[in-house]
Amino acid sequence: MDAAAGPAARAARVALAALLTVAACTSGGGDEDGPAGSAATTIAPAPPGTAAGGLRWTDRGDGIETATLTVPLDHDEPDGGTVELFLARHPARDPERRIGTLLVNPGGPGVGGSEMVMLAQQAFGDPLLERFDIVGWDPRGTGRSTPAIDCIDDLDAHATAPEPLGPACVERSGDWLADMGTNASARDIDAIRRALGEDTISYLGFSYGSELGATWATMFPDTVRAAVLDGAADPTADLATRLLQRAAGFEAALDRYLDAAGPDAAAELDALLARLDEAPIPSRPGRPRIDRRIAAQAIAQAMYHEGLWDQLTEALAAARRGDGSGLLMLWDSYLLRRPDGTWPNTVEAGQVITCMDHAERYDAATADQVDARIAAAASRMAAGLHGADMCRGLPVPDAPRIEVTGAGAGPIVVVGTTGDPATPLASTRAMADALEDGHLVVVTANQHTGYGANACIEDVVHRYLVDLTIPPEHTTC
Numbered sequence: 518m519d520a521a522a523g524p525a526a527r528a529a530r531v532a533l534a535a536l537l538t539v540a541a542c543t544s545g546g547g548d549e550d551g552p553a554g555s556a557a558t559t560i561a562p563a564p565p566g567t568a569a570g571g572l573r574w575t576d577r578g579d580g581i582e583t584a585t586l587t588v589p590l591d592h593d594e595p596d597g598g599t600v601e602l603f604l605a606r607h608p609a610r611d612p613e614r615r616i617g618t619l620l621v622n623p624g625g626p627g628v629g630g631s632e633m634v635m636l637a638q639q640a641f642g643d644p645l646l647e648r649f650d651i652v653g654w655d656p657r658g659t660g661r662s663t664p665a666i667d668c669i670d671d672l673d674a675h676a677t678a679p680e681p682l683g684p685a686c687v688e689r690s691g692d693w694l695a696d697m698g699t700n701a702s703a704r705d706i707d708a709i710r711r712a713l714g715e716d717t718i719s720y721l722g723f724s725y726g727s728e729l730g731a732t733w734a735t736m737f738p739d740t741v742r743a744a745v746l747d748g749a750a751d752p753t754a755d756l757a758t759r760l761l762q763r764a765a766g767f768e769a770a771l772d773r774y775l776d777a778a779g780p781d782a783a784a785e786l787d788a789l790l791a792r793l794d795e796a797p798i799p800s801r802p803g804r805p806r807i808d809r810r811i812a813a814q815a816i817a818q819a820m821y822h823e824g825l826w827d828q829l830t831e832a833l834a835a836a837r838r839g840d841g842s843g844l845l846m847l848w849d850s851y852l853l854r855r856p857d858g859t860w861p862n863t864v865e866a867g868q869v870i871t872c873m874d875h876a877e878r879y880d881a882a883t884a885d886q887v888d889a890r891i892a893a894a895a896s897r898m899a900a901g902l903h904g905a906d907m908c909r910g911l912p913v914p915d916a917p918r919i920e921v922t923g924a925g926a927g928p929i930v931v932v933g934t935t936g937d938p939a940t941p942l943a944s945t946r947a948m949a950d951a952l953e954d955g956h957l958v959v960v961t962a963n964q965h966t967g968y969g970a971n972a973c974i975e976d977v978v979h980r981y982l983v984d985l986t987i988p989p990e991h992t993t994c
């Protein structure tokens with residue numbers, strides 16, 4: 518099974534969904550701020566370069582500031598090891614009408630949130646940019662936070678001999694991997710809130726960022742001003758069920774693509790995948806040949822947004838002619854390969870964080886049974902999706918992710934998208950149902966996460982975050 522697929526690869530995919538889908542598709546949401554009301558109480562801006570809790574911000578240009586915050590590796594042992602979190606801030610454009618801080622997280626797990634803030638002007642609508650300091654951070658183990666989870670250097674080499682990353686992660690990173698789960702990251706959010714000097718804080722999370730936000734809201738309900746969770750996994754699902762739900766989501770997305778591509782598209786794809794199973798095709802000099810598994814991951818990349826479907830069609834046509842370069846380009850995007858031929862640690866971090874949230878470590882027979890169910894649920898996509906052995910070699914967490922309830926946190930808006938491959942609408946419904954006061958909004962679109970899909974959902978999110986206006990029941994955009 519491929520170490521860069523399933524929940525681990527969602528780190529890379531969610532980065533693209535949140536940083537490309539949101540950035541490319543957000544229209545800005547108009548100029549209106551929504552109806553005035555006491556909910557949008559203004560707070561005086563903090564002095565330049567500082568926050569009430571002591572963070573010192575450095576101006577990075579383009580309106581972005583950065584800082585670091587030291588938190589305990591184990592929050593129950595504050596005198597032990599530490600983690601240094603990297604933060605980025607886009608200060609409110611209208612400081613006199615500033616509401617407070619909006620924490621944002623693009624998901625993963627394994628993706629750093631600071632990059633989302635670097636793209637704040639493209640990623641968020643004017644009402645948010647004007648009224649909030651938008652703050653993102655690289656969650657523990659990811660991005661520019663330290664220590665960073667490190668398992669392998671070359672994903673090309675890994676592609677030729679895919680194995681679970683657990684043993685390599687433990688060898689390189691050590692025992693502190695056990696402290697990389699969502700519970701600890703949620704406690705980091707509260708540490709960030711305190712460092713910012715705010716009694717309550719607002720939150721906008723995408724994909725895994727929804728799960729993280731729901732965990733934070735459950736652990737620290739009195740500190741939640743408002744929270745939007747866009748695209749969520751089923752918080753009640755065990756690891757096997759989660760893998761199955763995602764497999765079915767990607768297969769359903771592929772079916773929609775094939776229906777749109779024409780009557781011969783399905784048969785042509787099946788013939789190509791069978792051919793790649795037998796004889797992988799060349800891509801580019803010095804790069805992996807395209808086999809069925811890499812092709813499935815390239816296809817998965819295109820399922821994250823309908824805007825990539827034409828690129829996929831061209832790549833598949835070239836592959837049928839024996840040219841795998843188009844599929845390689847999609848695969849590189851899937852893994853967030855940099856122009857210099859290196860990769861961030863999103864794949865490794867995503868796998869570790871996922872496995873620190875789940876106690877299941879399946880034996881070979883059980884893993885085979887789960888994998889057979891995945892193959893049945895996703896006959897075309899299964900080759901590129903993670904199997905039930907993904908956590909092999911990693912430590913079993915002492916405290917898997919807590920039960921999500923959001924009890925006492927107040928209204929939480931949950932956004933689900935009809936054509937979401939990675940967090941299918943049914944999974945997002947399960948999140949809304951698990952929350953004490955969850956309010957589901959459904960977006961009609963073929964993409965991962967909904968914010969930015971159309972003006973309707975932007976308006977819903979903006980009015981809630983700015984004015985605390987709860988969307989009517991059964992709202993659809």
